[in-house]
Amino acid sequence: xxxFSSPLIHQEGYSKFSRRVHDKFLxxxxxxxxxxxxxxxxxxxxxxxxxxxxxxxxxxxxxxxQLRGILxxxxxxxxxxxxLTGGEVLTREDFxxxxxxxxxxxxxxxxxxxxxxxxxxxxxxxxxxxPFTVEIPLYGADARTHDGVTGVKGSFDAALKAIAxxxxxxVQVNLKTFVTSLNYQSLKxxxxxxxxxxxxxxxxxxxxxxxxxxxxxxxxxxxxKEVFEVLFETLQNKKDYLKTVKETMExxxxxxxxxxxxxxxxxxxxxxxxxxxxxxxxxxxxSLHYDLLKGSVKEAVEKHFPVIxxxxxxxxxxxxxxxxxNFCNFCPAIADLEADKLNLDYYCETTNFLKGMxxxxxx
Amino acid sequence: xxxxxxYYRKNPNIVTREIxxxxxxxxxxxxxxxxxxxxxxxxxxxxxxxxxxxxxSVSAIEKAMLKKYEVTxxxxxxxxxxxxxxxxKIEAIA
Numbered sequence: 001x002x003x004f005s006s007p008l009i010h011q012e013g014y015s016k017f018s019r020r021v022h023d024k025f026l027x028x029x030x031x032x033x034x035x036x037x038x039x040x041x042x043x044x045x046x047x048x049x050x051x052x053x054x055x056x057x058x059x060x061x062x063x064x065x066q067l068r069g070i071l072x073x074x075x076x077x078x079x080x081x082x083x084l085t086g087g088e089v090l091t092r093e094d095f096x097x098x099x100x101x102x103x104x105x106x107x108x109x110x111x112x113x114x115x116x117x118x119x120x121x122x123x124x125x126x127x128x129x130x131p132f133t134v135e136i137p138l139y140g141a142d143a144r145t146h147d148g149v150t151g152v153k154g155s156f157d158a159a160l161k162a163i164a165x166x167x168x169x170x171v172q173v174n175l176k177t178f179v180t181s182l183n184y185q186s187l188k189x190x191x192x193x194x195x196x197x198x199x200x201x202x203x204x205x206x207x208x209x210x211x212x213x214x215x216x217x218x219x220x221x222x223x224x225k226e227v228f229e230v231l232f233e234t235l236q237n238k239k240d241y242l243k244t245v246k247e248t249m250e251x252x253x254x255x256x257x258x259x260x261x262x263x264x265x266x267x268x269x270x271x272x273x274x275x276x277x278x279x280x281x282x283x284x285x286x287s288l289h290y291d292l293l294k295g296s297v298k299e300a301v302e303k304h305f306p307v308i309x310x311x312x313x314x315x316x317x318x319x320x321x322x323x324x325x326n327f328c329n330f331c332p333a334i335a336d337l338e339a340d341k342l343n344l345d346y347y348c349e350t351t352n353f354l355k356g357m358x359x360x361x362x363x
Numbered sequence: 364x365x366x367x368x369x370y371y372r373k374n375p376n377i378v379t380r381e382i383x384x385x386x387x388x389x390x391x392x393x394x395x396x397x398x399x400x401x402x403x404x405x406x407x408x409x410x411x412x413x414x415x416x417x418x419x420s421v422s423a424i425e426k427a428m429l430k431k432y433e434v435t436x437x438x439x440x441x442x443x444x445x446x447x448x449x450x451x452k453i454e455a456i457a
Contacts, residue, residue, distance in 0.1 A: 001432060001433040002406070002407075002431055002432050003433065004433060004438070004439070004442075005407045005408070006407070007405065007408075007446070008404065008405055008411055008445070008446040009402055009404055009405070009408050009449050010402070010403055010405070011402055011403075012400060012402075012403060013399065013401075014400060017387075017400075017401040028383070075380070078383060080380060104378060105378070106378035106379065106380035106389040128392075129391065129392070130392055
């Protein structure tokens with residue numbers, strides 16, 4: 001006879017549930033977050049995009065049938081949160097076939113879209129089959145700035161129309177911006193603009209090279225000082241943050257973990273499948289991918305990921321003993337993408353800037 | 364109709380997801396704003412949930428659960444009653 005577990009049902013706040021499930025999965029090394037790139041096609045040409053000029057590897061993009069099989073496998077594995085991204089997902093005519101199939105599998109779905117292709121009909125379908133969120137980038141508070149980043153005139157107006165369509169239908173929208181040298185100066189205006197629309201704005205300024213190793217996006221990368229000006233805009237208490245930095249610096253010591261290249265959630269809490277069926281430990285780490293057309297998601301997670309995560313830093317790597325390591329934006333994915341042009345100077349300069357500020361703060 | 368003679372059906376707009384050793388109920392129509400709480404089923408709750416199919420009466424589910432679990436009849440009937448009530452309230456069954 002089995003053990004009766006009471007109560008039979010319990011209600012849990014979303015944040016608590018999310019934290020609990022993430023912790024549980026991390027312990028068991030089952031990635032609870034999956035990302036799928038549905039297409040490389042995009043109707044915009046954003047200056048910071050990491051996917052520009054990428055070849056198709058001689059393969060066609062995954063079909064709906066292939067994606068269905070992959071979604072079945074991901075659900076079977078236990079992943080719960082699903083990010084659908086592109087390119088621009090809505091350039092796929094079968095987007096809603098894929099999306100609704102994923103909804104019916106019970107995934108908690110975030111759709112990343114530039115929103116320019118959202119029509120009233122598409123907004124209606126999102127209303128009927130609500131995503132967890134539609135994440136929409138807004139690069140400026142005016143058309144000149146936004147379109148300057150996207151490279152396409154009219155993209156600002158189209159995005160605003162779409163945001164209004166989704167808002168009218170109570171579809172959850174999250175606005176975010178990627179801060180580049182082109183929109184850095186107008187960030188305050190953008191924050192106000194988003195607030196007037198009724199939304200918060202999440203900021204990101206971690207620039208990645210293109211996945212074909214081109215460093216073109218770096219032309220628009222912020223200077224270290226500017227990175228922190230952006231960061232401090234988002235913090236409630238700058239002094240507390242700097243105190244934490246100082247304490248972490250002072251208590252840093254090399255551990256066995258410091259030897260490993262990957263110290264993040266890549267391949268442990270998340271994984272990413274590109275438009276052609278290659279599975280990687282994260283969205284930017286694309287050099288050691290696993291071909292899903294020749295294997296399974298389960299095999300990749302169980303056999304391939306431990307090999308990738310087992311990679312160690314070179315013996316002479318200055319990162320190993322760097323006391324600022326926990327605050328550095330440099331990651332294995334960048335190392336892979338920069339390939340033979342790897343240059344740590346920008347990251348060292350950035351963390352040294354933070355270190356300088358933290359050292360001035362009294363504990 | 365008495366509760367014991369009820370034949371509950373699942374709401375097709377609720378999907379269950381098995382994550383490790385627990386089952387959660389995921390409503391198809393909810394977004395982040397409305398997803399303030401998640402409903403999780405225990406192992407016994409999962410068994411009871413699986414038996415809800417419009418063909419098993421509450422009484423039949425009670426009997427099957429009593430056979431399977433080491434629990435007093437009174438405790439099971441009370442817990443199962445609360446379970447169905449909650450599921451009805453969140454429109455997971457009707």
